[in-house]
Amino acid sequence: MPRAPFRRKSGTRETNQLVRLAEGLASSRSRAEDIFWERELEAAVSHYLEQNDDESINRALDRAHDSEDDTFDALADVVESLSESMVTQTDVASVRTTLFCAPILVWGRGQIPARQIPKQSLVNLAVQLGAHVFSSKASIALADHLFAPDQLPHSYVESREMLTSLAQAIRERTHLTVDASTLEEAPDVVCDMRMIIGAVQVTDGSPMFAWEEMTTSVEEARQSSLTAWRSQGGAAVQPLLVGCPFELTLPRTFFAACREADLGSRAYSIGASVSYLEAVTATPPSKLTAIIGGCWGNGLEEYRIGFSVGDDDEIVHGTIWPLVSDEAEDTPVVEEIETLLKAAGVGQIVVLEERLPLEFCDDCGAPHFPNRDGEMLHAHLPEDADTRGVQLH
Ligand SMILES: [Zn+2]
Structure with a gap:
């Protein structure tokens, strides 16, 4: 999509103004006061959108993250709604x-x-x-x-x-x-x-x-x-x-x-992975083993699910379950993944307790997935897999 021919340089003063208005809206306790802040904030955000100034908006969102209460949500709601919806005469x-x-x-x-x-x-x-x-x-x-x-x-x-x-x-x-x-x-x-x-x-x-x-x-x-x-x-x-x-x-x-x-x-990819493996390797789901492991960067960031055939150590395929916003260690994600794997008919499910690294392949950037021993491996389909055009390396 075409970009603006120039970007207006904007300083902190403007960013401060957006955050201040969002703070006002987040801390208001009545519809009557909301309406005032909303109108001010909408006028300010519209101005930046019209100037093609994503930078100031993003900077304000970053700053709102560190602010009190629901300042970030208040600002993000207004920014999103003005970017996706408009009233014209x-x-x-x-x-x-x-x-x-x-x-x-x-x-x-x-x-x-x-x-x-x-x-x-x-x-x-x-x-x-x-x-x-x-x-x-x-x-x-x-x-x-x-x-x-x-x-x-x-x-x-x-x-x-x-x-x-x-x-x-x-x-x-x-x-x-x-x-x-x-x-x-x-x-x-x-x-x-x-x-x-x-x-x-x-x-x-x-x-x-x-x-x-x-x-x-x-x-x-x-x-x-x-x-x-x-x-x-x-x-x-x-x-x-x-x-x-x-x-x-x-x-x-x-x-x-x-x-x-x-x-x-996230849920769809679990069932899809099982169907995919059945289609390309002719392995019935009951013969598959799924290994669930939590991967840690700055805290627990995602679960990776490795699939192997029977008791084999090799990983034939994997899928990622990223955590979002307020999900953390105490969110019952593993139970949800297990339920989905069972519903897909997977024969064996292994849940790893250890903290795994967020590891990727140096050559192609593909994520590595855990096997039953907690080793992070590159997924490789068996050589006789019928991939019909799926690219491998
Ligand atoms: Zn690779």
Whole structure:
């Protein structure tokens, strides 16, 4: 995506102002006072976004991390909401346009496509999203690319630029053409995510999502949207991911959807790893051993799960379970991983007690995974594995 021709240098004074306003909002104890701080903070953040000044915003977020209470959350909420949603005035009404993301959890024995979405597929996807996910009052436009996570906008300013381009597409009743040559290449991994990105527009204050219009409980309404999107939307996604099993998660506003997909992908990758090993090595899950080990950097950072066949010491495949925000040693993550491994039919599960290093391969950067002795090893599929194009080294 195009960058600003110049970046305005900004000093600490501006950063201080953002943090001060966020502190005000976080420490307010009434809606009446919130409204004041919110308005001030929104005006300040909008200013930086309009100046393409991600640097000042990021610096303020860093500083807010060290501040009292919920200052960071207050600032991050405002920054995210102004980057993904905007209100504009048309001749007849003020309209709200919001960036959304429809995540797809996916695995494959070969390279998972990150590709241009053909016109007919765009039309089908827009119809299904319109019917099951968005309200009857909403207009939407989609970007014509099936994004890998690394290809998504990298900054608040870029997110806002994408929102603006999609808003223009909605006005012109078309979809957004993405120049794929400007995007990073998608990594070749067994289990990943793909994203459909678009914008939804409603008259400001009108329902945006289908579940805002339903009369059942909100949770039930959301669930029925998801069920319909999975079946009808799934049929529209299928041609884009031929040969790759996938699962759709609930489309939501951009930042929330990306975060939820990150969380969902941890559980998904466990079942996907077992299915993958069954597909490429013809090993039934009951013959697999999974070894769970906590890896430590500055504290416990992630669990790595190594897979081996039977009692073998070699690791044939592995998957990572990163910890997020407030998860730590005392979060019952291991139990959750064990439950998922059992549900996938894995025969033997070993939980290592020792602290393992966050080790990577010097040659290719691939993470190492623990075997039953707690050794960190490079995963290698058996030589007779049927990978059909999966890249090995
Ligand atoms: Zn390597």
